[in-house]
Amino acid sequence: MTSTPFGQRVEIGDAADIVTARRAARELCERLGFGKADQTRLATAVSELARNVIQYAGTGHCLIEDGSDALNRRIQVVVEDQGPGIANLEQALTYGYSTSGGLGAGLPGTRRLVDDFQIESAPGLTRISIALNKPF
Template sequence: MTAGLDVGAPQAQSIASDQDVVRVRQMVRTVAVAVKLSLVDQTKLVTAASELARNTLVYGGGGEVLVSIVENGRRRGVRIVFTDKGPGIADLDLALTDGYTTGGGLGLGLSGARRLVDEFDIETAAGKGTRVTVTKWSR
């Protein structure tokens, strides 16, 4: 799947199965390498993306991800947007609390994913789903 990936263009992937979570990991790794993130930052970003993709599948009932290369004038980075149309997060403050988990994921939760990236934004509404945007910048 990633062999012919045009990393310069935004990459979209549906998340409807465990295999899709694996595809998201591969796609994020490929783009992170293209942006020249350090190995440590690649690992952090792939780990966060894996957790967020799993959350999209398990709690959001599936959704999609968009992976893009971004620039801020001085450096390049990878921006990843996860979107689902699930039930939303009832208690966002609780969900962002360190150590909070409902089980089944890597045990990082949203707070762990937030610590692994440089920018983290979440929008959620009951019955309307959740959108999580993360960015990791090259050093």
């Protein structure tokens, strides 16, 4: 894990890194003045995304940053991997759909937890950006 003035980068390589990533997200969230509900939402979202990295790509990383401006507190997280990519984005974002025997709640669930959710995926690069906003 490396820290910069604006945030942290967490390498994701095994299950223990899921915990590291979501802890880092929760800590920055708390530091920026988000409440406990938001802290838990973000930590859970990061947990889902980091778990997907392990499951589908093997390795990747996660950037957790303070994106606040004069009006809003903002915490943004980018999770990236160089895995095979998501074959069908629409299906992957459908609740109950899973290629892995899971609940199919991971991505659609994550989207419901955060204010901003963007996903781009192609073979060799999957990047999911999420953010929570809260006015000062």
